[in-house]
Amino acid sequence: MTTAERAPARPLAGPPAAAALLGEAARRAQALPTTPNLALVRVGEDPASVSYVKGKAKKAAEVGLRSQVHALPEHTTAAELLTLIHTLNANDDVHGILVQLPLPAHLDPQPALLALDPRKDVDGLHPVSTGLLWSAQPGLRPCTPAGVMALLAHYEVPVAGSRAVIVGRSVLVGRPMAALLLNASATVTVAHSRTPDLGAVTRDADLLIVAAGQAHLITPDMVKPGATVIDVGINRVPTGDGRGRLTGDVHPDVGLVAGALTPVPGGVGPMTVAQLLMNTVLAAERQHVEVHGELVR
Known part of the structure; x- marks a missing residue:
């Protein structure tokens, strides 16, 4: 069969698949005794970052999750950013943390990302998460x-x-x-x-x-x-x-x-945000199990 004779490729559109994933995230969130809570950390006023964080918070609300935007000023120091991350790590009411990249030029993102509690690293990029992935163990992806x-x-x-x-x-x-x-x-x-x-x-x-x-x-x-x-x-x-x-x-x-x-x-594109919210729910489920034992859905 020639190229001209082939039918066009089946389109794998993101929105329907994302809607299904978000629906699953919403269902699982409702089964938890505490609503999953996502902390979104943004430094500076980069227009793209402002838009991305706003969109993630809006989508979280649509799914029935809680979220808070921690908007730090452009001149925030590395020590101040790390202090916020450590505070969020220690807060049992926060289940997921996302540090929006890029950070302002004076801030190295690596110390901030490494400071995240791997249990709350909903981007799934902490070395602990990487190790769990490559050893085929449960973790945030x-x-x-x-x-x-x-x-x-x-x-x-x-x-x-x-x-x-x-x-x-x-x-x-x-x-x-x-x-x-x-x-x-x-x-x-x-x-x-x-x-x-x-x-x-x-x-x-x-x-x-x-x-x-x-x-x-x-x-x-x-x-x-x-x-x-x-x-x-x-x-x-x-x-x-x-x-x-x-x-x-x-x-x-x-x-x-x-x-x-x-x-x-x-x-x-739509799958990335949907998976972020699913990761927040997964993080909340695992933290619940650590404290209270088996989760009954």
């Missing part, structure tokens, strides 16, 4: 990769026994994505900027996940016909009006070859 797994489950995309290729090796997406897929019994290859003949690797994938941060890196000739392609990339490319438009790491024409493809925007 990074939001975007875990959101991708939820998206695949929602659309009943087979993972076990599949040959999965990830393009990108970041600690935010590529590396944890590899661990999650291994834990789900996929055969996993991680490719990156120094991989020779990238197309030869990606054409071998039943499941191709692209998180490289390069617009239209993956072209139709690099994709196995019928493969499932998950585009995690978000890039702004120039347009004639000067505003630019959002596009992914996967060229739109891949939709003529792939069997299923996530759109950009409207694919993986």
Whole structure:
């Protein structure tokens, strides 16, 4: 069958899958005796950070979670930020903590992220969380990769026994994505900027996940016909009006070859926030069990 004869790829839209995940988070939150509580820490007034934090707080309220925004001034010192984190760690009424990045240039994010109580690290990026993930033990998982797994489950995309290729090796997406897929019994290859003949690797994938941060890196000739392609990339490319438009790491024409493809925007993006709120609920459940024993749902 030629490319022209193939049906367009099935769109794996994020909003329906995110709504299902948020519904599950709401149901589980209601089963808890205490409403899960998310602390959102923001330093400075970066417009994007202000918007992201506001959106997360709004979505938390829609799901029935509590949240508080701790907005610190631009000139906040590292010691002041760490003091707030330690206070939130010690507060049993706070179940999840998120430090919104990027921080102002004078603040190194690593000490702040390492200071988080791993039980409350809803971004899932603390080294303890990483160790639990790679040893296949229960723990909080990074939001975007875990959101991708939820998206695949929602659309009943087979993972076990599949040959999965990830393009990108970041600690935010590529590396944890590899661990999650291994834990789900996929055969996993991680490719990156120094991989020779990238197309030869990606054409071998039943499941191709692209998180490289390069617009239209993956072209139709690099994709196995019928493969499932998950585009995690978000890039702004120039347009004639000067505003630019959002596009992914996967060229739109891949939709003529792939069997299923996530759109950009409207694919993986909604899953990240939904998974953040699910992580908050999971953190609250585990903290309840630590104190009170088995949770009855």
